[in-house]
Each structure stands twice: as C-alpha cells, then as structure tokens.
Amino acid sequence: MSKVIVIGGGPAGMISAIEAAKNNEVMLIEKNKELGKKLKITGGGRCNLTNMRDIDDFLKKIIKNPKFLYSSLYTFTNLDLLEFFKNRGVEFKIEEDFKVYPQKDSSDIIINTLHDELDRVGVKVIYEKTLIDIVVENEEIKGVILDENHIIKADKVIIATGGHSYPKTGSDGKIHNILKKHGESITKIYPALVPLVFREDWIKNLQGISLKNIKISAKYFKNKKIDMYGDILFAHFGLTGPVILNLSSYINKYLQDGDIELNFDFIPNVTKDEVRKVIRKNNNKSIYNNLKEILPVNFTKHLLEYLNIDKKPNNLTKEEENKIVDSIKELKLRCKETKSINEAIVTSGGISVKSINSSTMESKVIRNLYYAGEVIDIEGLTGGYNLQIAFSTGYLAGISV
Ligand SMILES: Cc1cc2nc3c(=O)[nH]c(=O)nc-3n(C[C@H](O)[C@H](O)[C@H](O)COP(=O)(O)OP(=O)(O)OC[C@H]3O[C@@H](n4cnc5c(N)ncnc54)[C@H](O)[C@@H]3O)c2cc1C
Numbered sequence: 001m002s003k004v005i006v007i008g009g010g011p012a013g014m015i016s017a018i019e020a021a022k023n024n025e026v027m028l029i030e031k032n033k034e035l036g037k038k039l040k041i042t043g044g045g046r047c048n049l050t051n052m053r054d055i056d057d058f059l060k061k062i063i064k065n066p067k068f069l070y071s072s073l074y075t076f077t078n079l080d081l082l083e084f085f086k087n088r089g090v091e092f093k094i095e096e097d098f099k100v101y102p103q104k105d106s107s108d109i110i111i112n113t114l115h116d117e118l119d120r121v122g123v124k125v126i127y128e129k130t131l132i133d134i135v136v137e138n139e140e141i142k143g144v145i146l147d148e149n150h151i152i153k154a155d156k157v158i159i160a161t162g163g164h165s166y167p168k169t170g171s172d173g174k175i176h177n178i179l180k181k182h183g184e185s186i187t188k189i190y191p192a193l194v195p196l197v198f199r200e201d202w203i204k205n206l207q208g209i210s211l212k213n214i215k216i217s218a219k220y221f222k223n224k225k226i227d228m229y230g231d232i233l234f235a236h237f238g239l240t241g242p243v244i245l246n247l248s249s250y251i252n253k254y255l256q257d258g259d260i261e262l263n264f265d266f267i268p269n270v271t272k273d274e275v276r277k278v279i280r281k282n283n284n285k286s287i288y289n290n291l292k293e294i295l296p297v298n299f300t301k302h303l304l305e306y307l308n309i310d311k312k313p314n315n316l317t318k319e320e321e322n323k324i325v326d327s328i329k330e331l332k333l334r335c336k337e338t339k340s341i342n343e344a345i346v347t348s349g350g351i352s353v354k355s356i357n358s359s360t361m362e363s364k365v366i367r368n369l370y371y372a373g374e375v376i377d378i379e380g381l382t383g384g385y386n387l388q389i390a391f392s393t394g395y396l397a398g399i400s401v
Pocket residue numbers: 007008009010011012013029030031032035036037038039041042043044047048049050129130131132160161162163165166169170171172173175344345346372373374375383384385386387388390
C-alpha cells in the first residue's frame with residue numbers, strides 16, 4: 001500500500017481521495033475548517049453539478065485545452081458522475097440547456113455525500129493545514145511541507161488546490177508559484193467567467209435591469225469574431241449575466257491590448273422595421289409605452305433619456321427614429337476590462353497541460369506527483385462544465401496513484 005497525500009478538499013480533491021483510498025492509505029489536507037467551501041456556493045448554492053450534453057458536445061463547451069480532457073472525461077463521464085451520487089441516494093433534475101442540479105436545489109447534499117464517502121473508505125482528513133511547499137528529490141516527489149514547516153512523507157501526492165478566483169473560499173492560486181520553483185510551467189492567469197466593465201458611464205442608470213436572450217457580437221482579435229445569445233443584467237459597474245460571463249472567457253486576454261467594442265442587439269427576433277412600427281403604433285402614447293410590448297419600460301425610458309429624446313411618436317424626426325432603432329438593435333458599448341480575479345467564477349491559466357500526462361494526470365516534470373481540477377490550465381463555459389472537469393480529472397488522478 002502506498003501512502004498518498006491529497007492537497008485540497010474541493011470536488012477534485014475529494015473524489016480523487018475517495019478513489020485513491022481503494023488501493024492506498026490516503027490523507028486529505030484542507031486549509032479551511034470545512035470541505036468544499038467553493039462547491040457550497042456553486043450555482044447560487046444550488047450546485048449546477050454537470051451538464052447532460054453528450055461528450056462530443058460537452059467538449060465544445062470546454063474553451064481551453066479540450067483535447068487534454070478526453071481521457072479523464074471518457075473515464076469518468078457526466079453519466080458516471082450522476083451514477084456515483086445516485087448510488088448514494090442523491091436525486092437530480094435537468095434544467096434548461098441540459099444543466100443538472102440536485103433535486104433538493106442545494107449543494108449541501110453533494111458535499112455531505114462526498115464527506116460520508118471519504119469516511120466510509122477511510123480517508124484521514126486533516127483540516128486547517130496549508131501546503132507551503134513540496135519535497136522533491138531527483139525529480140520525484142517525496143512529501144509535502146505544511147505550515148510551521150511540518151514535513152509529511154508520501155509516496156504519491158495529488159494537488160487539487162483549485163484556481164485563483166474567490167480566494168476567500170481557500171483557492172488563492174499560491175500553489176502556482178510553489179510549483180514554478182520546482183520547474184513546472186504555469187501559463188498566464190486571467191479572470192474567466194467574470195463580469196465586464198464598460199467605458200459608457202450612462203449604463204449605470206440601467207442598474208438592476210435584466211434582459212433575456214439578447215445577442216452580443218464582438219470582433220476581438222485580428223479576425224476573431226463571436227456572436228453569443230443569452231441573458232444579461234446591468235450592474236453599477238457594467239454588465240453581468242450568463243452570456244456576459246461566457247463572453248468574458250473569450251475576450252479576457254485581449255482586453256489588455258485595449259478596449260473591445262461589443263455590439264448589442266436587445267431584441268434579435270424583432271427586425272428594425274418591426275421596431276419602427278412599434279415606436280409609432282399609438283401616437284397618443286409615449287414612445288417607451290409603445291415599446292413596452294417588446295422591451296421593459298425601465299430599459300427604454302433610460303435609453304431615451306440617454307438619447308435625449310422626449311417626444312410623442314408623431315413629433316419624432318426620421319433621424320431620431322433611426323437613433324432609437326439603432327440603439328435597440330445595434331448599440332455599441334466599449335468594454336474596458338473584466339472585473340478582478342476575486343470575482344471570477346473560474347481561472348483561465350494554470351499548470352500547463354503540456355507538463356501533465358493526460359491519461360494519468362501525473363506530472364511529466366516530477367514523478368509521482370499528480371494534478372486535478374482547476375489548478376490545471378483547463379476551463380469551461382457556464383453550465384456545469386467546470387465541476388465536471390474537477391470530478392473527471394480528480395477521479396482519473398485517484399485511480400492512477
Ligand atoms: C460563485 C461560483 C459559482 C460556481 N458555480 C459553478 C456551477 O454551478 N457549476 C460548475 O460547474 N462550476 C461552478 N463554479 C466553478 C467551480 O466551483 C470550480 O471550477 C470548482 O470548484 C473547482 O474545483 P477544485 O476542486 O479544482 O478546486 P476548489 O473547489 O477551489 O477546491 C480547492 C480546495 O483546495 C484548498 N486549498 C487551496 N490551497 C491549499 C493549500 N495550499 N493547502 C491546503 N488546501 C488548499 C482550498 O481551500 C479549497 O477547498 C463556480 C465557481 C464560483 C466561484
């Protein structure tokens with residue numbers, strides 16, 4: 001029996017410890033007082049555990065290094081993940097866009113199930129201890145160093161310490177500098193799935209307004225173009241909501257070279273001519289009241305204020321009508337930056353996939369050292385993909401040690 005140490009009690013660390021314990025003596029070290037602090041807040045506390053797309057479609061939602069994920073995702077699929085929990089009494093439901101949530105709408109049931117399983121298979125969990133370094137001799141891991149320079153010897157180590165985002169949950173990304181020191185290559189870190197900040201100050205007035213199924217188009221690097229559809233929410237700093245978060249993962253690294261212009265069509269299913277007709281539908285009503293049938297009043301009210309148009313439809317000039325229509329169908333806003341990594345749902349960047357064997361998750365640089373989860377340079381869009389990445393890579397690392 002080998003002595004295995006798993007660092008990090010998130011989904012990747014917990015599942016890898018559970019699997020590793022089938023053939024090894026396993027110790028799981030977590031710096032917090034509890035396991036799964038980030039897992040707890042996933043999906044607004046409801047935990048969007050995975051996505052039911054078939055694996056080929058699933059991989060299209062992995063926007064960084066999808067090929068690296070082939071082995072782990074096929075070894076432990078979304079169906080396998082659900083089976084793991086269903087066998088332990090958890091029930092699930094599938095919501096829009098194939099997103100899977102626990103029937104009870106709570107991440108607690110996921111954390112408790114993993115906890116019980118860790119106990120059942122005999123994993124020793126150590127809380128409130130932080131890994132500060134690893135012991136490497138002749139390119140082979142020999143153990144870990146915890147705070148207060150406490151050294152624990154190990155035959156094999158799995159690092160599942162997460163990314164840099166939401167550092168209050170424990171995953172602060174400090175591990176990347178530690179690993180760099182030992183020769184691992186770490187790719188550049190960016191916030192991903194993160195709200196966007198805009199130059200136009202006036203959109204602050206729209207704070208609190210949400211719009212459904214809008215279209216955003218962007219040209220963000222040389223000839224790279226993207227069209228995305230989804231829901232947005234105006235905030236005091238700019239914009240958030242599912243489509244904004246997903247878009248941020250494409251444009252984040254290009255924002256350092258300057259602003260990126262985004263083109264908003266707030267009602268993609270209504271043509272410009274139809275908007276014109278709606279504006280002039282009833283001459284006795286205000287324009288925003290006429291527009292009520294296709295857009296929320298509070299949105300158009302602020303838009304008209306910004307355009308400085310305060311008239312009845314019959315007094316509207318053609319030029320003013322064009323201005324309104326263009327602002328609804330092709331409003332251009334300049335994105336200047338993303339919010340910080342502290343507010344990002346995931347981290348873009350991490351341990352380079354080039355230095356990890358994707359069939360075992362073992363480091364190619366340090367023997368008997370394995371990686372799992374968000375600490376690696378892989379990322380998915382919103383929809384349950386990132387938790388599945390954590391569970392699949394964690395499972396593969398666990399059965400490989
Ligand atoms: C607000 C929010 C909502 C999200 N919602 C979803 C969702 O619904 N669906 C989805 O798929 N994804 C979601 N995600 C992303 C998902 O939570 C992460 O991708 C996932 O938790 C990564 O798992 P992990 O095990 O790799 O890392 P983590 O969950 O970050 O766990 C890492 C653990 O390691 C511990 N640790 C770190 N450093 C050390 C150290 N030096 N020593 C000891 N322990 C250490 C940390 O305390 C932490 O407990 C969400 C993220 C956020 C922030």
